Amino acid sequence: MEQILANGLYLGAQYALIALGLTLIFSLMNVLNFAHGQMYVFGGFVTYTVVAQFGLPFIVGLIASAVVLAVMGALIEKFLFRPVIRRSKRDESTMLLAAGIAFFLDAVILLLFGEKQRGVPKIVNGVFNWDMRLIMPYDRILIAALAVGLIVGFILFMQYSRTGRAMRALAQDRMAAQLMGVDVDRYSMIGFAMGAMLAGLVGGLLVTITGINLGMGGPTSIKAFLMIMIGGAGVISGAIAGGFILGMMESVGLTLLAAYGDVTYLMIFITLMIFLAIRPQGLMGKPWG
Amino acid sequence: MKRRNFLATTGLTLALALTATSAAWAQNATLKIGFVGVTSGPAAAWGISNQRSMEARAAWLNELGGVQIGDTTYDIEIVPFDDQKDPKRAIAGLEKMAQDGIHYVVGPNVDDGAAAVRPVAEQNGIMYFPYAFPKELYTAPASNAILGMVANYQSGPAIYKYLMENKGVKTVAFIAGNESDPLSQRDSGAAAARDLGLDVVSDTVTYQMDTTDFTPVLLPVIQTAPDLLVLSGVSPANAPQLIRSARELGYTGLISTETAQDAAVLAEGAGELANGFISVGGASTPELASDAMKEFVTRYTAMFGEYNDESNTKVYALEYIIETLKANPAAIDNVDEFKTTMDTFEAPNPFMVGDAKLTYVGTSSFGQKRQVSVPLVVNEFQDGKFETLFVAQVD
The missing domain is CATH 3.40.50.2300 (Response regulator)
Structure with missing residues (x-):
C-alpha cells in the first residue's frame, strides 16, 4: 500500500504540473491548446540537448527549457492565436490552430532532435528502500519535490503578484478586466508564455526519469485534458486535484488490476464518463464556465 | 534592345538547362x-x-x-x-x-x-x-x-535455451505493451519457454504504450522474482525505462527481448543499469x-x-x-x-x-x-555498446 501511495503521489505531482499550464491557457483565452504535449516534448529535448550534448549542468538545461518554451509560447500567442481570436468568434478556429501547431511542432522536433528516444543521466544515484515496503529512487523523490515546489511557486505567483492578479481578473471576466485597465493582450501573452513554460519545465524535469521521444506529445495532451476535465477546466486548484487524482487512480489500478491485463485506463475512462455525466463541470469548475 | 538581349539570354539558358536535364534523365x-x-x-x-x-x-x-x-x-x-x-x-x-x-x-x-x-x-x-x-x-x-x-518465435527459443544452459535460468516472466505485436510476441514467447521446460511465473502484466512511469507496472512482475524478465516486443523508446525501473526496484536477474535495439538509446536512457541486457541485434556487429x-x-x-x-x-x-x-x-x-x-x-x-x-x-x-x-545475432549490452553473445542461422 505504501508503494502504491508513493507511486500515485509521484505521478500526481508531475501530472498536476502538466495540467497547470493547460488550464492557465484555457482560463485566460478559452483556448484548448492541443499542442501542450508537444511543448512538453520540446522542453524535454531542450534539456536533453543542453545536458547531454553540451555537457552543461541539469539546472542550466531546465532554465533553458523554461526560457525557450516561454519565448515560443509568447510568439505563438502574439502571432498566431491573437490574430485568429481577433478575427474569428468561433471556438473551432483556435482548436484547429492548436491542432495545426501540434503537427508543426512534431515535424520540427523530428527535424531538430531526430526520431530516437533520448534521456540524460540520472541526476541523483541511489534508491530509497524502506524494508522492501516502499522503494523509490532518489531522483524520483527529487523530481517530485521540485514539481511540488514549482506548483507552490506558481500558486503564490498567481495569488500575490501583480501579474498573477491581473491574469486571474482576466480569467474571471475578460471584459470587466479590460474596463478596469488590464492590458488584455499583454497578460494573455504572459499567460500563454507561462503555460508553455510550465510544459517545458515538466519535460525538462522528466527527461531525467522517463526520457523523451517525439511520440510522447499526443498522449501527454490527452492525459492533461483528462486531468482538467476531472478537476474543472480553467480552475487552477482543479488542475492540481485532477493531476493527483489521475496519478493515484493510475497507481492503484496498475497494481490492483495487474492480474486482469491492461484494464487500468479502461476503468479510468469508464469512471470518468460516469463522473462527467453526473458533474460535467468537473470537481471545481462552475456549470456556467 | 536590352529587353531583347534579356529574353534571348533567358531562352538560351532555359534551352541549355532543359537539354542538360534531359541528358541526365536519359542516362539512367x-x-x-x-x-x-x-x-x-x-x-x-x-x-x-x-x-x-x-x-x-x-x-x-x-x-x-x-x-x-x-x-x-x-x-x-x-x-x-x-x-x-x-x-x-x-x-x-x-x-x-x-x-x-x-x-x-x-x-x-x-x-x-x-x-x-x-x-x-x-x-x-x-x-x-x-x-x-x-x-x-x-x-x-x-x-x-x-x-x-528474424521472428521472435525463431530467436526466443534460441535465447532461452542459451540462458538455461549457460546462466542456469529456470523461471521467466513476460511483460508486454498492450498492442497486437508485443502481445502476440509475449504469447509465442511464453509458449516456447514452457516447451523448453521453463517455469513461466508471470505473463499477464501489460502496459500502455505511452506509459511514462513503469515502476507501478513492473512491481507485480518483479515480486515474482524471475530469473529472466522478457520485454516482449518492446520498442526502443520503452526498453530503457523498463530496464531502469526493474533495476531500481531491486531486480538483479537477466533481462532480454527479441526486438532490435539501439545502443545509444539504451546508454542514454538506462546507463550502466542496462549492462547485461540481451537483445536480438542487427546482422552486422x-x-x-x-x-x-x-x-x-x-x-x-x-x-x-x-x-x-x-x-x-x-x-x-x-x-x-x-x-x-x-x-x-x-x-x-x-x-x-x-x-x-x-x-x-x-x-x-x-x-x-x-x-x-x-x-x-x-x-x-x-x-x-x-x-x-x-544471421540471428544475439547481443549483450555492455558499457554503451553491444557485444555478440552468440550467432545462429535461421531456416
Whole structure:
C-alpha cells in the first residue's frame, strides 16, 4: 500500500504540473491548446540537448527549457492565436490552430532532435528502500519535490503578484478586466508564455526519469485534458486535484488490476464518463464556465 | 534592345538547362522501391531507420552509377509513406504504391499493418517485406510477403535455451505493451519457454504504450522474482525505462527481448543499469561487419547525422530486392517471376565478412521460402555498446 501511495503521489505531482499550464491557457483565452504535449516534448529535448550534448549542468538545461518554451509560447500567442481570436468568434478556429501547431511542432522536433528516444543521466544515484515496503529512487523523490515546489511557486505567483492578479481578473471576466485597465493582450501573452513554460519545465524535469521521444506529445495532451476535465477546466486548484487524482487512480489500478491485463485506463475512462455525466463541470469548475 | 538581349539570354539558358536535364534523365531509368511504415509517433524509430537505410543505400548505389538489371541501368528512387502505425493508413500507402506502378515495397513495421495490406498487395502484384511476425502472412496460400528479419518465435527459443544452459535460468516472466505485436510476441514467447521446460511465473502484466512511469507496472512482475524478465516486443523508446525501473526496484536477474535495439538509446536512457541486457541485434556487429557495411554506416551517419543500430538488419531488404531483380530481370514488373527466382536465388552478402550469402529461407517455419536470410545475432549490452553473445542461422 505504501508503494502504491508513493507511486500515485509521484505521478500526481508531475501530472498536476502538466495540467497547470493547460488550464492557465484555457482560463485566460478559452483556448484548448492541443499542442501542450508537444511543448512538453520540446522542453524535454531542450534539456536533453543542453545536458547531454553540451555537457552543461541539469539546472542550466531546465532554465533553458523554461526560457525557450516561454519565448515560443509568447510568439505563438502574439502571432498566431491573437490574430485568429481577433478575427474569428468561433471556438473551432483556435482548436484547429492548436491542432495545426501540434503537427508543426512534431515535424520540427523530428527535424531538430531526430526520431530516437533520448534521456540524460540520472541526476541523483541511489534508491530509497524502506524494508522492501516502499522503494523509490532518489531522483524520483527529487523530481517530485521540485514539481511540488514549482506548483507552490506558481500558486503564490498567481495569488500575490501583480501579474498573477491581473491574469486571474482576466480569467474571471475578460471584459470587466479590460474596463478596469488590464492590458488584455499583454497578460494573455504572459499567460500563454507561462503555460508553455510550465510544459517545458515538466519535460525538462522528466527527461531525467522517463526520457523523451517525439511520440510522447499526443498522449501527454490527452492525459492533461483528462486531468482538467476531472478537476474543472480553467480552475487552477482543479488542475492540481485532477493531476493527483489521475496519478493515484493510475497507481492503484496498475497494481490492483495487474492480474486482469491492461484494464487500468479502461476503468479510468469508464469512471470518468460516469463522473462527467453526473458533474460535467468537473470537481471545481462552475456549470456556467 | 536590352529587353531583347534579356529574353534571348533567358531562352538560351532555359534551352541549355532543359537539354542538360534531359541528358541526365536519359542516362539512367528509375526503379521505384516503396517504403510503407511508421515514421511518426512513439515507434517512429523503427520506420525511420528502415527508410533511412533504404535512402542511404540507394544514394550510394546511384552515386556508383546505378544498378544494372538486365540491359538497363536504373537509379534507385525510394518512395516513402508514413502509415503512422495505423492499418488503414498502411492500406492507403500500399494503394498509393500500386498507383505509382511500384511492385516492391519494404514494410509495414507492425503485425496489424502487415496483415491489413495483404489483399492490396496480392491484387496489385506487389511483393512486400514486413517486419511483422504472424505466420499466416508467410505460409501458403499467402505468397507476396517476405519476412524482413528474424521472428521472435525463431530467436526466443534460441535465447532461452542459451540462458538455461549457460546462466542456469529456470523461471521467466513476460511483460508486454498492450498492442497486437508485443502481445502476440509475449504469447509465442511464453509458449516456447514452457516447451523448453521453463517455469513461466508471470505473463499477464501489460502496459500502455505511452506509459511514462513503469515502476507501478513492473512491481507485480518483479515480486515474482524471475530469473529472466522478457520485454516482449518492446520498442526502443520503452526498453530503457523498463530496464531502469526493474533495476531500481531491486531486480538483479537477466533481462532480454527479441526486438532490435539501439545502443545509444539504451546508454542514454538506462546507463550502466542496462549492462547485461540481451537483445536480438542487427546482422552486422563489429565482428561480422564487412568493409561495405562499415562504409554504409559512415554514409548513413553523414546523411542523417547519427546511425541507428536497428539499421544493421534493415539495410538488407532493399539489397534482397535489387539482387533478386538482377538475378531475374523479368521480375522487374512481374512478381510471379520474382517468386520463382526466390527458390534458387543466391548472391554474395556484401555486408558480412567471409562467404556469407543472401538467400531466402523460412521453409521450416512457413513451409516456403518467405524470409530473408540474416544471421540471428544475439547481443549483450555492455558499457554503451553491444557485444555478440552468440550467432545462429535461421531456416
